[in-house]
Amino acid sequence: MVRVKPFAAIRPPKDLTPEVAAPPYDVLNSEEAKAMAGEKSLLHITKPEIDFDPILPDHDPEVYDKAVENFRLWQERGWLVRDSKPCYYVYAQTMDGRTQYGLVLCAHTDDYADGVIKKHELTRKDKEDDRMIHVSIQNANIEPVFFSYKDNDELAAIVRKAASGPSEYRFVDENGFGHELWVIDDDATISRISDIFSSEIDAFYVADGHHRTAAAARVGEEKRKKNPNHTGNEEYNYFMAVCFPESQLRIIDYNRVVKDLAGMSEEEFLAALQEDFVVENKGSEEIFHPVGLHNFSMYLGGSWYSLTAREGRYDDSDPIGVLDVTVLSSLVLDKLLGIKDLRIDKRIDFVGGIRGLGELARRVDSGEMKVAFALYPVSMRQLINIADSGKIMPPKTTWFEPKLRSGLAIHTLD
Secondary structure (H helix, E strand, O other), rough: OEEEEEOOHHHHHHHHHHHHHOOOOOOOOOHHHHOOOOOOHHHHOHHHHHHOOOOOOOOOHHHHHHHHHHHHHHHHHHOOOOOOOOOEEEEEEOOEEEEEEEEEEEHHHHHHHHOOOOOOOOOOOOHHHHHHHHHHHOOOOOOOEEEOOOOOHHHHHHHHHHOOOOOOOEEEOOOOOEEEEEEEEHHHOOOOOOHHHHOOOOOOOEEEHHHHHHHHHHHHHHHHHHOOOOOOOOOOEEEEEEEHHHHHEEEEOEEEEOOOOOOHHHHHHHHHHHHHHHHHHHEEEOOOOOOOOEEEEEEEOOOEEEEEEEOOOOOOOOOOOOOOOHHHHHHHOOOEEEEEOOOOOEEEEEEEHOOOHHHHHHHHHOOOOOEEEEOOOHHHHHHHHHHHHHHOOOOOEEEEOOOOOOOOOEEEEO
16 A cells, blocks of 8 residues: 655745746746746746756756755745645646646655556656756755546545635646645544555556656665664655546547658558558548547648558557557557667657647648657556556657646655
């Protein structure tokens, strides 16, 4: 079972929240962050390279120093204030008329080491190292990770009750997504939440934030080694997460665009596809969306195509083999286009479904790319099955929206 605890969040006063809260550090590049950041924006802490002119590389030692300075200044100026007692928090996100409710809490680093916090993606050490430096120098989790857990009726009832009262924060971001936060400070409710997780919730599943999770676990291990009186209850053993029930989350498509056809003409490529797919030309008038598992949308030469994988070309009994990212990678990207490693090949790029399939057509029509593929989204059940089996999804498989807003709560490690 998982171990959780409440914490006394550092967070903005109610009237400053829209000015302080910001998108996650990895959603914007430095130029976009500099253009977006107002005076009080958390981006000055999570992407402090924007405070230099010209913008410095984000690994520059001056940038790390600026992050520490800004976190201190935001607290001194009253733009971030610590709660008076440890609490749990309910965080609601609304997108396209659909709302999901998560609990903001602290998870235990040992649960990650022990496999109770389950991952579905590999991490890169260089990205872990960068996040680890930020956590270490700030002695804080400035941004949360995004977890899921299997539905629990009693937790759902507690969250519903909390969210029926007046909220602490409520605002709409620049994308039109709603954000709302409630504080759970009742001691009996806090105790019951902790008990339910420790007795009934057998795992957390990392939805988004694999590098932040790994970095938090490494920071905890580092601090443990330096403390001869370590007990396991110190604050550095915990890190901040927002945890949503499985049934409320929706994964959206994560699509691919490729620069060339590996020397083939469009006619040759279409002919080669027919060995493994039923290929149908859907014309150029309307965007074609995949209609189900093993059906793909392709944009090539100004037209949309339906590609349906033929029987026997995939393994429905294998949780990885059944994924459409695996089918496309095996039968098209590798077999026909020679793209072996999605993480390093410069001929391929990835487009989150939040941008719509029109973005795929735009990038092909511009001449930047030659062909685009849209995939049917992975389900939360598939993600959980893969994580439970101990297997790893191929790169760029899942895209979650809306992203967690940073700055609504910060957890310090002391």
